[in-house]
Amino acid sequence: MLTQLKISDFAIVTSLELHYDTQLTVISGETGAGKSIMVDALALALGGRTDPGIVRFGEKRAEVVATFNCEKNPRAQGWLEAHELDQDGECILRRTINAEGRSRAYINGTPTTAQSLRSLAEHLVTLHGQHEHHTLLQRDAQRNLLDHFSSLHPQTLALKQHFKAWQNVKLALQTLKDQSRQFTERHELLSYQVKELDELALQEGELDKIDQEHQRLSNVDQIQQNGSSALQLLKENEQANAQQLLDAAKRELACFPPGDAHASTLQNLLESISVQVEEACFDIESYLSNLENNPERLRYLDTRIGLCHQLARKHRLPVQDLRNLHLDLRRELDDIDSSDDRLQTLMDEEQALQAQYHTLAQTISNIRKKSAVKLGRAINRRLEELGMSGASVSVSLLSQRDTPSAYGYEQIEFLVTTNPGQPLKPLSKVASGGELSRIGLAIQAICAEKYATPTLIFDEVDVGIGGATANTVGQLLRKLGQNSQVLCVTHQAQVAAQAHNHYSVRKVSGKQGTHTEVIKLNNKEKVTELARMLGGDESSSASLKHAKEMLEA
Secondary structure, three states, rough: OEEEEEEEEOOOOEEEEEOOOOOOEEEOOOOOOOHHHHHHHHHHOOOOOOHHHHHHOOOOOEEEEEEEOOOOOOHHHHHHOOOOOOOOOOEEEEEEOOOOOOOOEEEEEEEEOOOHHHHHHOOOOOEOOHHHHHHEEEEOHHHHHHHOOOOHHHHHHHHHHHHHHHHHHHHHHHHHHHHHHHHHHHHHHHHHHHHHHHHHOOOOOOHHHHHHHHHHHHOOHHHHHHHHHHHHHHHHHOOHHHHHHHHHHHHHOOOOOOOOOHHHHHHHHHHHHHHHHHHHHHHHHHHHHHOOOOHHHHHHHHHHHHHHHHHHHHHHHHHHHHHHHHHHHHHHHHHHHOOOHHHHHHHHHHHHHHHHHHHHHHHHHHHHHHHHHHHHHHHHHHHHHOOOOOOOEEEEEEOOOOEOOOEEOOOEEEEEEEEOOOOOOOOHHHHHOHHHHHHHHHHHHHHHHHHHOOEEEEEEEOOOHHHHHHHHHHHHHHHHHHOOOOEEEEOOOOHOOOOEEEEEEEEHHHHHHHHEEEEEEEEEEHHHHHHHHHOOOOOOOHHHHHHHHHOOO
């Protein structure tokens, strides 16, 4: 249950701290005093949308702190434990928002997200807004109400997931079928191109190798001539060659004084050079001895290189990319060849997902049919209590089995007649504002009793009613307060008279500006406030007597 609400610099609230009790608590006050500000502030703490306009004028930020006792709320405790936020049965939600609209959220002092606040709030509070009954006119809202009453949330969530998976596979299957019509022509072209490249059979790095070999065989005579010239210069020229010059240099260094370390190093260096010259001469001779004209091999290389360049031009790419093209075309051809297998796989998967969807949709449909009857009866009992004994509500299921959706086989529509003997018609075409309010309140009460949410908040849900009906609404809210904590913002004296606890909201203006203050009323103050709410002179003996009688009734 909600035990405390602290509000700072929120709208026209400067600083406010409220402590809440069990059972039914009502909040009343003049129009414009700020009765709903507390509900708005609590909604913010529970993860509601932020608006920089809620920060009190002239202040940097607004803050709301809501404290809940979760000792008797296993669902909330389980959520906190699962998220490692448990704090000995206490749950403190804090939300701040600055003047720029940026907000921060905390659960038991740990930074969190607004989404996490909303997730936890589902186990703490059910909030019924003053305009919520208008959503009853929407079929989506009517379906959600029936599913909520039927405890179908896990099944409907699973159905949406099954439907999405089914539609995704169905789309992929259709796409593949559309592509398959183009595959035949593409397959013929690819087969021809891959065959050409298969016949070429170009290997990794082959182009560089055959290009080098082609260069060598194309220049055999020049290479032999240059190699022979190099050998002449190195050792074969009798008049002067590198080896002779090195030998002469070594003889000159040998004349250096004995023991000259530098001279010894130079001699060793010349000796090493002489050895390397001999090795170079040996390698040149070996290379030249293995070099021979091979016109047949050269013609083969000319043909192969020419074929490579021809195919590269044909495909409009550099010859170096020819091998990668071969791999890519082969891969595409293999994909087309395997498309029949993929098509069959997708068909099998689509049939399996379709069967899963229909099985679950049928289960949900069966539950909805049974629950629709129960919900209709429960609403009618409540309507009789709320002064609409001649009214009747029926929850109708409109089959759309031929056009499956993520929500199942049927649309849900609430049908109503407000006068005996009149035919049932859609809720949107029959109910007046006051009747719609009472129907909405009846449904809210039914759902509240079914799920026993620890804290129920009703924000002016009694708009449009009065007299005996307002008294019945008050009795209904008081009855709900026996099992849950109920907070109700109201204009109705008959509702306020049923409260176990009563707060009055007042707008105070002074030199420091306008602010809201909230006072918990004692018995005498309750009488005065009820007299004001009745519309009479709150100081007159008649009004006070009437108010006192309402409290004692």
